[in-house]
Each structure stands twice: as C-alpha cells, then as structure tokens.
Amino acid sequence: MHTFNVNGKSVSTDLDKSLLRFLRENLNLYGSKDGCSEGACGTCTVIIDGKKTKACVNKTSKLDGKNIITIEGLTKREQDVYGYCFANAGAVQCGFCTPGMVMSAKSLLDVNLNPTREEVKKCIQGNICRCTGYIKIEQAILDCARYFREDLPIPALEDNPHLDMRFTRPDAIEKALGTGVFTDDIYLDGMLQCKVLRAAYPRAIVKKLDLTAARKHPDCVYIATAADVPENKLGHIVHDWDVLIAEGDTTRYIGDGIAIIAAKSLDSLDEIMSLIDIEYEVLPVVDTIEKALADDAPSIHEGGNILDVEHISRGNVDEALKNSKYVVTKTYSTPYTEHAFMEVECAVAKPDGDGVFLYTSSQSIYDEQREICRMLKLPPEKVHIQSTLVGGGFGGKEDMSVQHHVALMAYITKKPCKLHLTRQESLSVHPKRHPMEMTVTTGCDENGRVTGTKALILANTGAYASLGGPVLQRACTHASGPYNYQNIDVVGKAIYTNNVPGGAFRGFGVTQSCFAIESNMNLLAEKVGMDPYEFKYLNALKPGDTMPNGQIAGPDCAIKRCLEGVKDAYYRNPKNGLAIAFKNSGIGVGFPDEGQCILSIQDGIIHVRTSAACMGQGIATMTMQMVGETLHVSRDQVFVETPDTVRTPDSGTSTASRQTVFTGEAVKRAAEKIKAEFEKGKTLADLEGQEFEGIFSFQTDPITSDKKNPVSHVAYSYSAEVVELGDDKKVKKVTMCSDVGTIVNLTALEGQIEGGVAMGIGYGLTEDFMIDGGYLKVKYGTLGLLRSTQMPEVEALFTHADGKTPYSYGAKGIGELATIPSAPACQMAYWRDDGIFRTELPLGGTPYKKKKEAR
Numbered sequence: 001m002h003t004f005n006v007n008g009k010s011v012s013t014d015l016d017k018s019l020l021r022f023l024r025e026n027l028n029l030y031g032s033k034d035g036c037s038e039g040a041c042g043t044c045t046v047i048i049d050g051k052k053t054k055a056c057v058n059k060t061s062k063l064d065g066k067n068i069i070t071i072e073g074l075t076k077r078e079q080d081v082y083g084y085c086f087a088n089a090g091a092v093q094c095g096f097c098t099p100g101m102v103m104s105a106k107s108l109l110d111v112n113l114n115p116t117r118e119e120v121k122k123c124i125q126g127n128i129c130r131c132t133g134y135i136k137i138e139q140a141i142l143d144c145a146r147y148f149r150e151d152l153p154i155p156a157l158e159d160n161p162h163l164d165m166r167f168t169r170p171d172a173i174e175k176a177l178g179t180g181v182f183t184d185d186i187y188l189d190g191m192l193q194c195k196v197l198r199a200a201y202p203r204a205i206v207k208k209l210d211l212t213a214a215r216k217h218p219d220c221v222y223i224a225t226a227a228d229v230p231e232n233k234l235g236h237i238v239h240d241w242d243v244l245i246a247e248g249d250t251t252r253y254i255g256d257g258i259a260i261i262a263a264k265s266l267d268s269l270d271e272i273m274s275l276i277d278i279e280y281e282v283l284p285v286v287d288t289i290e291k292a293l294a295d296d297a298p299s300i301h302e303g304g305n306i307l308d309v310e311h312i313s314r315g316n317v318d319e320a321l322k323n324s325k326y327v328v329t330k331t332y333s334t335p336y337t338e339h340a341f342m343e344v345e346c347a348v349a350k351p352d353g354d355g356v357f358l359y360t361s362s363q364s365i366y367d368e369q370r371e372i373c374r375m376l377k378l379p380p381e382k383v384h385i386q387s388t389l390v391g392g393g394f395g396g397k398e399d400m401s402v403q404h405h406v407a408l409m410a411y412i413t414k415k416p417c418k419l420h421l422t423r424q425e426s427l428s429v430h431p432k433r434h435p436m437e438m439t440v441t442t443g444c445d446e447n448g449r450v451t452g453t454k455a456l457i458l459a460n461t462g463a464y465a466s467l468g469g470p471v472l473q474r475a476c477t478h479a480s481g482p483y484n485y486q487n488i489d490v491v492g493k494a495i496y497t498n499n500v501p502g503g504a505f506r507g508f509g510v511t512q513s514c515f516a517i518e519s520n521m522n523l524l525a526e527k528v529g530m531d532p533y534e535f536k537y538l539n540a541l542k543p544g545d546t547m548p549n550g551q552i553a554g555p556d557c558a559i560k561r562c563l564e565g566v567k568d569a570y571y572r573n574p575k576n577g578l579a580i581a582f583k584n585s586g587i588g589v590g591f592p593d594e595g596q597c598i599l600s601i602q603d604g605i606i607h608v609r610t611s612a613a614c615m616g617q618g619i620a621t622m623t624m625q626m627v628g629e630t631l632h633v634s635r636d637q638v639f640v641e642t643p644d645t646v647r648t649p650d651s652g653t654s655t656a657s658r659q660t661v662f663t664g665e666a667v668k669r670a671a672e673k674i675k676a677e678f679e680k681g682k683t684l685a686d687l688e689g690q691e692f693e694g695i696f697s698f699q700t701d702p703i704t705s706d707k708k709n710p711v712s713h714v715a716y717s718y719s720a721e722v723v724e725l726g727d728d729k730k731v732k733k734v735t736m737c738s739d740v741g742t743i744v745n746l747t748a749l750e751g752q753i754e755g756g757v758a759m760g761i762g763y764g765l766t767e768d769f770m771i772d773g774g775y776l777k778v779k780y781g782t783l784g785l786l787r788s789t790q791m792p793e794v795e796a797l798f799t800h801a802d803g804k805t806p807y808s809y810g811a812k813g814i815g816e817l818a819t820i821p822s823a824p825a826c827q828m829a830y831w832r833d834d835g836i837f838r839t840e841l842p843l844g845g846t847p848y849k850k851k852k853e854a855r
Helices: 019-026 076-089 098-109 117-123 135-150 172-176 266-274 289-293 317-322 365-376 403-413 423-429 468-477 510-528 532-539 559-570 619-631 659-679 746-766 822-834
Strands: 002-006 009-013 045-048 051-054 067-069 192-198 204-210 220-224 257-263 277-282 306-314 326-334 346-352 355-360 383-387 417-420 436-444 450-462 488-496 577-585 594-602 605-609 638-640 691-697 715-725 731-739 793-799
Touching (some): 045 098, 076 098, 076 172, 117 135, 192 266, 220 403, 257 403, 289 488, 306 468, 436 510, 559 793, 594 659, 715 822, 731 822
Parallel strands (some): 450 488, 731 793
Antiparallel strands (some): 192 257, 204 277, 326 436, 577 715
C-alpha cells in the first residue's frame, strides 16, 4: 500500500499507475490534463514537495510520503488571482495547457514574488502552448506576482461588451482553473474503453484477421471490423477514407484502422489487441510524389494517384514573361508539419434510443453528424452531437479521427464508450500540413513592375483526400501574392501517396505558396537593384486594383498601409527580413458558405445559439461583442451556448478564417431584429421565450469562372512582417502590421498574432515532421515546437483602409493570416545575413538547424 498526500488529504492505494491517471481516474481530479503522457508537454504539471513535476511520468508506487498539490488544491486567494490575471492578460485561448501553466507559475511565485520576465520564461519552458506564443502567459504570471506581492483586490470584469475593446473571454477563468470540461474529462457509468488496431505497414494486403483468441479475453466486450460498418467509405468531401480496412483489402497508411476493441478496462486493451492474429502481404510503398506519378505506379485509389488538378489562368503569362526585363525561376520545397494541438483526439458516445449521442471536440459538430449518419445509415435526428471545450485545432480536427469509431462501438454495444488516442496515435492518424514542391517563375520590367507569374505546385496529399482539393485551390489562388499584376498561370496537382494524409492546417496552403512567391519577389528586387521594401510597396495592391485572380481589390484593402506600418522596423537593421501576405475570409470560389445564429430570450438572458466551433480563437467572445455592439446590453445579459446539433443551427466549419465574418454577421442580423423590438419600446422581459434568427450567406464565383472580374472571396485580410535577427543569429524580434478591418477584441487579436508568429517561425525554422518510407520518425517532444525561452519579442500593429467590408461591422479574419508571412520573412533575414538563398523549409544552416544543410 502506498500512502501520500493530495491537496491536504491522505490517500492510500495499492495501484501502481501514473500519477496523472490516478488523479483523473481514481480521485476524479480532472484539472491535470493528458496532453502526451510522455513528459514532453507539461499539461499535467503538479507540485510535489514544493517542486513542479509532470504527473504523467511519476508512478504512485514512488510517491510514499510525498505532498502533492494539483490545480484543485489552490487556495481561494490563489484561484482568484490566477483566474483573473490569466483571463485579463489574454493568456487563455484553447485553455488545455493553462492549468499546467498555472501550476508552473505557482512553483515560481511560491518562492519568488518579484521575478523577471526571463525567470518566468525559464519557469514555463517545460510547458508547451500551441495557441498563445507564451507572451501573454508570461505577462499573466508577472501580473499574478504583483497581485500577490501588493495584496491587490480582484477587479470586476468589463461589463459592457462592444467592438474595438479589450474584453475578457467568458470561458477563460474556468479553463485557467481546470474546471472547464474537455471530452476526456467525461466519465459515464458503465463506460467501455476503446482502442483501434492500426495498420502495421503503410501498404499491405490484410491477408488474415482472426479475432478468436482476443474475443475470449474476459474483459473484451466487442471487436468491430469492416463487416460491422453499414457504410465503410467516409470523407470530408471525397468519400475515399475507409472506416476500417477489411480482410482482403489493402492498407494505405499506418494510421488505417483495421479493428476496434471495446473493453471493460483501459488496462486490458493492449493485452486484448496482442491476441488478434493478423497476417499481411507487404507491398512496395508509394511514399513520394515521383513514385506516385511514375508510369508503372500502383494505384492507391481506384481512380489513380491524382486526387485533384487545379488550373488558374489570367492574361497571357507566356507573352508577359517573354517581354520581361528580368525573370527568375526557382523550385521551393516545404515539409509536412504537425498541428500539435495540446488536446489529443477524444470522443465519448452513448446509445440514445435507436441512435447515438456524442460528446466531441472538433471544428464542426455538423460535419461529424453528417459523416456518422452516412456511416450508420441513420437520419440526422438519430445522431445528436454536443461539443465540449476544444483543446486546439488549427485545421487538424476537421476530419474524422475518433468520432466515427466510438459512435460505431456505442451503436453496436448499446453501452457508453470512450476512445482517446495516445499522442503517438494522434501523430500517426490525423492529417498534416501538405508538403509541397513549387516551381515558380516570376518576371518584372526594368522599373520593377511585376509582369506575371507561372507556377507548378505539387502537393503530397497522402493516403486520403481529406481537404487536399481545397488546400490546393488556396495555394494556387494565393500564389500570386497580394500584388497588382494580371498575368498568371498556375497549375496545381494533389497527389496520393502512402503517407499520412495532408489536410487543413492554419494557412490552408497559403503558407506554402507565400514562401515561394515572396522569395521570388526578393530575387527580382535584387535583379532590378531595388530595395525589397520599395519593390513590394511599388507592386502591392491598393483599393480598385485588379488582383491576379481577376477580383477587384475592395475598399477595405490596406496592404500598402501594412507596409507603411512596418517601414521603421524594416529599416532599423540592414539585415532584417520582410514578407507580405494575404488570406481569404470564407470558403469562397463558388462553394456555398453560410453563417447561422439564433438569439433566444430565456429568463431575461439573451442566449447566443450557433454551432461555430471555438478551438481557442474566441467565438463566444466575438459573438458577445457583436450582440453588445448592436444592443448595448451588459455582460451578464448574454450567454453563449455550447454547440449542439439539437440547439444550435449549422454555422459551418471553423475553417478558412470565416467565423468572424459569417457567424459574426449572422449574430448581428439576429441582434438587429431584437433592436427593432427595443425601438418599439419592448424590453427583454417582453420578449421572453422568443427566438430571433440571423442567416448570412455570400455567393462567390468558382475558380474556373470566365467572368472579367470574378469574386473569389467575400473579403481578404493583409499583413506585413519584419523579422530581426540578434547577435546570436536567432530571431530577436518580429514586427507585424495587419489589416483585419474593424478590431473586435484587441487582446484576443494580439494573442492570435503572437501565437501565429510562434507557429510561423516554427514552420520556417524549427519544425519538421519526419516520415521515412511511410513510417513516422518523430515523437511529440522532437517536433521542434518553440518553447517559451525561444520565443522572440513580438510587436503587433494594426491598420485598416478608409473603406470597410459591409459585413460584421467591417471585421475580417486573422487566425490564419497571423502564421503565413513568418517563414519567408525569416528566409529573407538569413539570406541578407549570410548570403545563402534557401529554398527549403525548415531553413537549414541556422542556429535552429545547424546540422541541416542550407539549401
């Protein structure tokens, strides 16, 4: 028997399990989160005998006599201070890492109430945050120190939400203190634990699948195979992804599921899995674009190895390049990268009459409902989905990962089921950022005016379609950069291989093509003999210009003002790097796109009902501020409901930087209906029980439109970024000036910039998702994610044009834009520093990648 103290109470157990699992499963203390169970991420940080430690790597058998404090063990004063300061500083986005950050902060402030920022950085360097870029977390800890040191009272939160203000997000305190509910925090009576048997080889025929011995295990309740699945082909857009690979069929990547086990105990799953008798016929792996396009290549799917071909052509690019004074051609290569969201995939399902009910954490409950309905051949009313808090997404939670599998098991067993991936499973299963090979030719005249661009973009889309088509489209439509010229020819191909699928990732293909076009622009500037800033400023779009895709730049276009905003920062050092970028808001290019919201009055409170998923970006905050701006109501008069397929209307996927525009406008339209009632003299009490619906849709033109000036997207956001290296040749400071139209929440906006910069610098300099022959050669701790001690200073500046978009009070998206220009800005900085023009990410020959050749 092992006896130790948890939050002041003596605990005894004869179990030998990780402290993290013991806290969560045996003591029902869910504030410590399971982000990796590898000791790498810090989400499970607790304090043992006064020292911070990771609960996942400590066994209960080694804790005799120890005193343990978890996030639940904070005093009332500590809860008040940490909750307020983290919320007020904007240190909370998805919130999954935050309790661990708070506990690391406590370990410092318990012994030092006057720390420097460098001491704070060092304190949390063992804790990863994928959302914030650490800066606001550091400030929150410094604020906590001041509140403790000076015994300051806790102020009230801002009372009147409106636009262009600093407004504390409504879910921040519960996330900071670990009381907010994520899917893995849900435990139901009689709940079965599930696990998926994955493919042992990226390409192999499943010759034999014998479950006899496994089914005899006393803890085994059911093992499902493809024969149990009513409809075995799913997919976000293209139905090419097998729910389970059947006996006799061929695996396409190592994340493929072959069987799903439901067991009475989590500890029995691996033992049951080891009893499954499976035989393979291993086949040659098609792991590169070159192999996939070879004449004798085996077909990964029935239709061949090309998922999609996109072609954008405007003007006469061949003639333009022929007559150009200067022309440059370069080939650029970008890698797979991993979303590395802090919360790994998890879903809980239970029977609901003759259907199923699911708790999930994804980027669209309606996407989940649609795919699960297809799989089970059920009507939508038989599949009820409710979202919990979502611990980060960045595009990586748009596809099915666990939801369909756990729904199947609950439907079959008629029992509650949970399926929670390990971190390594997560790395193996969900889609990544597409690797791309891009050959780009760009020309200009003798005065530096860009004349045209021709490009071939090859995207490795991996084993399944996911969102490979739309990502390729966006890479192509943005391959011109935010410049004023009208001759362009871009061909893009998305190609199947036996690698992990490529899918949605913050930037959605534009991170890749921006790296290529910005680098080409720098080479042209050198040929002309112009300073890169002057070259970009000369060619940058202004309102009324015709974009290379034919769309007229709207009155809200302010890319030149973005450049003006970073001009001083750029010229501060002759070796500074500069890049500019733009990113669409909304799905666009001819696809239907709609935002929906219902505002219902219940007990004098305005309930905001929309399915728009918040992965940390602050949907609830945005909708509250839209309501407040329209109706001038107080914080406590607005309540934002959890996404629920029964209660909240479909507002589309949280993707394509669309929710601020589409859901924001839908909320505004619903609120305007209430405003009309107010203007008649009615009050909320008079409107009790009534519902007010807001719908916003916007028609765009397809990518193949032959209109002179097609409208590809409802709006674009713009940014310019300067990267400055320090004496140690590492990034010292980043200055970004962004045009996002009307500012909704300044604190949240800064947080998106800081977090986006962290992810963008990682993409450019440190992150690499290594795959060899279809097999992963990486773990969470070796992804190259930036730590607090590596994060540079970030100055976030904002500007806007004289005009605005007519929707959502002129607000535009920022989530994706914040990441896009960092890699090319870094490329230019290192080129100016050492004279090596690099065309491959992550950049080699830097202090971050010393062993990688600079090429």
